[in-house]
Amino acid sequence: MSLSSAVVRLTPILFVLLWSTGFIGSKLGAPYSEPLTFLVLRYIAVLVVLGGSMLAMRPARGMSVSDCLHAMVVGVLIHGVYLGAVFWAIDHDMPAGVAALIVGLQPVVTALFAGVLLGERITAKHWIGMALGLIGITLVLGPKAGVAGAGIDAATVGVCATGVLGITLGTIYQKRFAQQMDMRGGVTFQYVGAFIVTLAAALVLEDFQVEWSGQFLFALGWLVLVLSIGAVTLLMMLIRKGAVSKVATLFYLVPAATAVESYFLFGEELGIVQLVGMAIVIGAVALASRTPAAAPPATTT
Numbered sequence: 548m549s550l551s552s553a554v555v556r557l558t559p560i561l562f563v564l565l566w567s568t569g570f571i572g573s574k575l576g577a578p579y580s581e582p583l584t585f586l587v588l589r590y591i592a593v594l595v596v597l598g599g600s601m602l603a604m605r606p607a608r609g610m611s612v613s614d615c616l617h618a619m620v621v622g623v624l625i626h627g628v629y630l631g632a633v634f635w636a637i638d639h640d641m642p643a644g645v646a647a648l649i650v651g652l653q654p655v656v657t658a659l660f661a662g663v664l665l666g667e668r669i670t671a672k673h674w675i676g677m678a679l680g681l682i683g684i685t686l687v688l689g690p691k692a693g694v695a696g697a698g699i700d701a702a703t704v705g706v707c708a709t710g711v712l713g714i715t716l717g718t719i720y721q722k723r724f725a726q727q728m729d730m731r732g733g734v735t736f737q738y739v740g741a742f743i744v745t746l747a748a749a750l751v752l753e754d755f756q757v758e759w760s761g762q763f764l765f766a767l768g769w770l771v772l773v774l775s776i777g778a779v780t781l782l783m784m785l786i787r788k789g790a791v792s793k794v795a796t797l798f799y800l801v802p803a804a805t806a807v808e809s810y811f812l813f814g815e816e817l818g819i820v821q822l823v824g825m826a827i828v829i830g831a832v833a834l835a836s837r838t839p840a841a842a843p844p845a846t847t848t
Contacts, residue, residue: 558781559797565778567804569770570643571812573634576766579758582634583749588757589767590626590742593775597735610732617725618733619740621717626741626775628713631748632706640698641707644687644815647805649707651684651828653798656715664719672834680831684802686824721786730783738775803828 576585610618629650636646655677661667725733749755757763785797803825809815 559785562778562781562785563797563800563804565773565781566798567647567801567808569630569774569778570633570637570647570805571808572766572770572774573637574643574809574813576763576770577634577638579760579763581749581753581756582638583631583745584753584755584757585767586626586630586634586745587742587749587755589770589775590738590745592767592771593738594735594742596771596776597731597738600731601735610729610736614725614728614733615736615739617720618728618736619743621721621725621733622737622740623744624713624717624720626737626779627744627748629710629717630741631745632710632713636698636703636707636710639703641703642698642809642815643813644802644806644809645699646707648684648687648802649704650711650714651798651802652681652708653711653715655681656711657718660715660719661722665722676831676834678831679834680828683824683827683831686827687802687806687821689820689824718786721783726787730780730787734776734779734783737779800829 573582573585580588633646633650637643658669658673658677662669806815806821806825
């Protein structure tokens with residue numbers, strides 16, 4: 548196997564591992580900052596890094612006004628709505644593993660939207676994989692539901708569900724309208740859109756209180772460099788190279804990875820039922836990922 552093909556094969560695995568740590572980073576930083584304020588600081592840092600990169604090495608292709616606007620819409624949905632929802636829920640005591648599990652429902656929602664809006668063909672085998680993944684996530688989430696003080700209530704679950712909708716629509720919008728633009732420029736303008744909407748929400752809802760501890764700075768630095776730049780770039784690459792519904796199946800693996808990380812870092816325990824659920828989730832990803840998702844090209848007469 549060549550080095551380039553090995554890198555391509557490992558990209559989805561690397562994406563899952565990096566993306567799962569986003570929930571861990573938000574939990575590490577939650578005690579020291581209000582959630583939207585945390586995100587505003589994160590986006591400022593990301594824009595400084597990406598802006599410096601853009602000045603030092605301009606994109607090979609220019610960004611039109613339309614490109615910039617499309618990228619900003621993606622940023623509002625993926626980074627503003629999705630991350631804002633996750634950070635808020637975790638700040639209101641929802642365990643990081645549970646938040647990841649709820650967001651893990653995204654592939655089911657994405658498959659429905661991609662089929663309707665993008666014409667991607669979802670076969671019976673793909674739907675079986677989606678259903679198995681949902682069952683697995685339910686098994687992992689079930690033992691924690693309804694436990695007093697677990698941070699699982701109508702508000703936190705509802706906000707997380709809104710986050711699922713945000714990243715689903717953002718992923719589909721990226722595939723439909725922001726597919727061919729320069730990747731680095733596109734990611735930069737995504738964070739411009741995310742910064743604007745998150746700052747507006749923070750000005751209304753929060754007081755911008757931050758405790759500048761070492762743990763907070765570590766969490767902020769990790770989320771900026773590893774998540775906002777590394778993992779998001781991988782996500783854009785995966786969306787560009789594959790069908791949206793197929794890429795979305797990777798998110799089934801994120802809850803399992805986050806639950807394991809949360810167990811070691813925060814003591815969130817894993818029972819036999821949860822381990823079985825994780826195994827089902829992984830099997831569902833393997834099944835769904837083998838399913839061809841792109842519709843055959845139409846013929847003309």
